[in-house]
Amino acid sequence: MSGTFLGMPAFPEAARTSVHNPTLRANIRHATHTIRTKRAAAVAELDDWAELREAGKQIKEHTLRHLDRYLVQLEEAVTAAGGTVHWAADADEANRIVTELVRATGESEVVKVKSMATQEIGLNEALEAAGIAAYETDLAELIVQLGEDRPSHILVPAIHRNRGEIRDIFRREMGRWGRAAPDGLSDEPAQLAEAARLHLREKFLRAKVAVSGANFMVAETGTLVVVESEGNGRMCLTLPETLISVAGIEKVVPTWRDLEVFLQTLPRSSTAERMNPYTSMWTGTTPGDGPRNFHLVLLDNGRTDTLADEVGRQALRCIRCSACLNVCPVYERAGGHAYGSVYPGPIGAILSPQLRGTQSEIDASLPYASSLCGACYDVCPVAIDIPEVLVHLREQVAEQPGHRLERAAMGAAAKAFDHPSVLAAGQRLASLTRRLHPSKLPGPGRAWSESRDLPAFPAESFRTWFKRQERRKREEGTR
Amino acid sequence: MRVALFATCVNDALYPSTAIATVKLLERLGVQVDFPAAQTCCGQPQYNTGYRRQTEPLVRRMGRAFEGYDHVVTPSGSCAAMVRDHYPRIARRGSDPRLTAVSESLVPRMYELTEFLVDVLGVTDVGAYFPYKVTYHPSCHGLRMLGLGDRPTRLLRAVKGLELIELPGADECCGFGGTFAVKNPDVSVAMGEDKVRNAASTGAGVLCGADNSCLMHIGGILHRQDSPQRALHLAEILACTEEEPLT
Numbered sequence: 267m268s269g270t271f272l273g274m275p276a277f278p279e280a281a282r283t284s285v286h287n288p289t290l291r292a293n294i295r296h297a298t299h300t301i302r303t304k305r306a307a308a309v310a311e312l313d314d315w316a317e318l319r320e321a322g323k324q325i326k327e328h329t330l331r332h333l334d335r336y337l338v339q340l341e342e343a344v345t346a347a348g349g350t351v352h353w354a355a356d357a358d359e360a361n362r363i364v365t366e367l368v369r370a371t372g373e374s375e376v377v378k379v380k381s382m383a384t385q386e387i388g389l390n391e392a393l394e395a396a397g398i399a400a401y402e403t404d405l406a407e408l409i410v411q412l413g414e415d416r417p418s419h420i421l422v423p424a425i426h427r428n429r430g431e432i433r434d435i436f437r438r439e440m441g442r443w444g445r446a447a448p449d450g451l452s453d454e455p456a457q458l459a460e461a462a463r464l465h466l467r468e469k470f471l472r473a474k475v476a477v478s479g480a481n482f483m484v485a486e487t488g489t490l491v492v493v494e495s496e497g498n499g500r501m502c503l504t505l506p507e508t509l510i511s512v513a514g515i516e517k518v519v520p521t522w523r524d525l526e527v528f529l530q531t532l533p534r535s536s537t538a539e540r541m542n543p544y545t546s547m548w549t550g551t552t553p554g555d556g557p558r559n560f561h562l563v564l565l566d567n568g569r570t571d572t573l574a575d576e577v578g579r580q581a582l583r584c585i586r587c588s589a590c591l592n593v594c595p596v597y598e599r600a601g602g603h604a605y606g607s608v609y610p611g612p613i614g615a616i617l618s619p620q621l622r623g624t625q626s627e628i629d630a631s632l633p634y635a636s637s638l639c640g641a642c643y644d645v646c647p648v649a650i651d652i653p654e655v656l657v658h659l660r661e662q663v664a665e666q667p668g669h670r671l672e673r674a675a676m677g678a679a680a681k682a683f684d685h686p687s688v689l690a691a692g693q694r695l696a697s698l699t700r701r702l703h704p705s706k707l708p709g710p711g712r713a714w715s716e717s718r719d720l721p722a723f724p725a726e727s728f729r730t731w732f733k734r735q736e737r738r739k740r741e742e743g744t745r
Numbered sequence: 746m747r748v749a750l751f752a753t754c755v756n757d758a759l760y761p762s763t764a765i766a767t768v769k770l771l772e773r774l775g776v777q778v779d780f781p782a783a784q785t786c787c788g789q790p791q792y793n794t795g796y797r798r799q800t801e802p803l804v805r806r807m808g809r810a811f812e813g814y815d816h817v818v819t820p821s822g823s824c825a826a827m828v829r830d831h832y833p834r835i836a837r838r839g840s841d842p843r844l845t846a847v848s849e850s851l852v853p854r855m856y857e858l859t860e861f862l863v864d865v866l867g868v869t870d871v872g873a874y875f876p877y878k879v880t881y882h883p884s885c886h887g888l889r890m891l892g893l894g895d896r897p898t899r900l901l902r903a904v905k906g907l908e909l910i911e912l913p914g915a916d917e918c919c920g921f922g923g924t925f926a927v928k929n930p931d932v933s934v935a936m937g938e939d940k941v942r943n944a945a946s947t948g949a950g951v952l953c954g955a956d957n958s959c960l961m962h963i964g965g966i967l968h969r970q971d972s973p974q975r976a977l978h979l980a981e982i983l984a985c986t987e988e989e990p991l992t
Binding site: 277278281282285286595596599600633634635636637638639640641643644654657659660661662663664672673676677679680682683684686689693696710711713714716717718719720721723724726727728729731732733735 | 754759761765782783785794795796797806886890916917920924925929930931933934935936961962965966968969
């Protein structure tokens with residue numbers, strides 16, 4: 267149901283629709299401004315935020331540099347604790363592994379913990395094609411799934427919906443998938459949450475198989491960590507007989523001690539909480555307690571390629587907190603869907619083109635979906651210099667076919683700027699003809715003048731003025 | 746003291762009044778200002794659009810143009826940040842040792858105007874007179890890359906007659922973003938319109954900034970909307986005196 271975004275138009279076209287949708291703009295503006303203010307307060311409480319941020323960056327950098335070693339250590343630890351580790355090079359392989367694992371249990375439905383990795387690979391669609399129903403149990407993911415919609419935010423997938431829209435979706439759709447919404451359901455948050463609780467409880471108690479992701483995987487012990495707010499994750503991770511976790515290979519950290527940093531920075535950056543309500547940790551299987559079978563699917567899906575890029579690899583430090591989305595002025599106006607990926611916003615603009623390549627129209631447009639204002643870098647708890655990576659990816663895209671005209675124009679401008687006399691002559695010509703300049707530009711310049719006037723061209727350039735001044739001063743000096 | 750003015754290509758061609766104001770202001774403070782004519786553009790448009798290699802000759806040109814000056818002063822946070830943040834990167838990724846030499850030599854000598862005034866000259870009251878209500882938009886590169894902090898507003902507060910009104914959502918980007926403005930015009934204009942709405946809510950007659958490229962975008966929207974508010978560079982306000990008011 268949560269589509270895989272194939273055939274998305276380029277970002278500017280997709281964003282145009284959302285920019286002119288007042289309800290969407292209001293929903294996202296309200297939500298992002300609320301959470302960004304709270305985050306700022308939660309972060310300001312800590313005297314050592316800068317040190318935590320630096321530590322998070324260093325831990326991730328170190329782990330990525332020795333990823334081969336830590337992944338093998340993780341596999342050994344998980345196996346020793348009674349789990350089974352599977353390696354998936356890409357989305358298809360991961361989907362195949364999970365489908366076969368579910369089939370082997372004889373079940374035809376699974377409950378799901380909110381997980382970006384399974385969204386990324388389109389697991390729900392793959393399971394559906396195999397006749398297996400996957401039920402999202404995170405409230406926002408449930409809203410998205412019931413609405414046959416797509417997530418538009420990493421942490422708050424239904425951020426683009428308001429209460430009234432959610433009530434309508436619950437009333438209309440819940441009955442088709444299980445327990446229907448109560449009669450007379452209003453748009454009161456408490457009532458909506460209760461409707462979801464009743465609907466989901468049925469699924470938790472029935473499910474034999476759960477699918478999750480992981481926020482962190484500890485190499486030294488083979489422990490997986492899921493951080494959440496609603497308790498639905500805890501249900502999925504403890505009630506079913508079989509647990510299948512799909513996690514990107516970059517989610518590994520060397521030791522338990524490293525969690526000290528991220529369990530502080532992640533909740534404060536994402537939900538602006540000092541501590542998140544539920545932190546579930548499990549190590550393989552434990553007889554008589556929790557799932558009897560545990561499978562870990564380690565997902566590459568473009569991560570090794572990303573790791574090979576010196577500048578771009580910092581994107582793999584991301585802990586999916588969404589702070590960059592919540593401060594991004596472009597995300598706020600374009601909305602999450604315009605990014606054509608389960609990873610929207612600034613982090614999506616550098617992650618998707620690296621994981622998927624820059625060949626498609628949408629992926630080639632994502633590095634330009636930013637004014638390079640730098641607000642994202644400021645709030646990132648692992649100090650990913652998103653603007654730096656964006657510019658780096660633009661360089662990659664500019665090498666591709668389709669940028670011939672732009673490359674020529676940039677080259678010509680650089681040449682003119684390397685010849686001040688040519689530049690000065692051009693400026694003089696422009697000044698002489700300034701009354702003839704059109705107020706609206708033709709061709710690509712229309713993108714500017716559609717909604718903005720051009721400045722009036724001055725009678726003379728600064729260069730000319732300065733020369734005149736110098737001459738006057740010299741003449742005055744010799745007199 | 747003798748400094749080199751890096752006027753920037755935008756000011757040279759489109760906003761000479763800002764560069765002229767910078768010269769008058771600095772001369773009034775006893776600084777001798779040179780304009781090395783070999784200067785053109787720092788290369789930011791090329792670099793930020795993904796044309797790093799086309800930027801290299803401009804980096805070398807900047808190095809030549811400003812050789813021998815202890816202080817290079819520019820009335821643009823964005824262009825100062827281009828030199829300070831990106832020249833080292835261009836040098837690191839390029840193969841020409843001259844790029845490294847330029848970067849190492851120029852980076853510590855490059856000052857944005859308000860940094861030069863406050864940090865080097867040690868002045869906040871520049872003896873200006875500007876009897877109007879003003880609101881200030883801190884452009885992103887000055888704010889986040891250079892960390893200009895309250896230098897611009899300290900200078901503005903010291904201007905005689907000037908009433909500074911805080912701009913709501915001041916630290917949000919105006920939506921210019923170089924080629925972003927034409928590659929993503931809808932989002933760019935939506936951001937600009939929100940900025941202009943916030944500026945209008947202050948009731949100020951002047952929306953002041955320290956980067957004319959942003960002001961070109963904001964001013965372009967103000968003009969299109971027939972707004973009575975005027976976008977004006979900080980240098981032009983600081984250059985005004987009772988004897989020589991704004992023309």
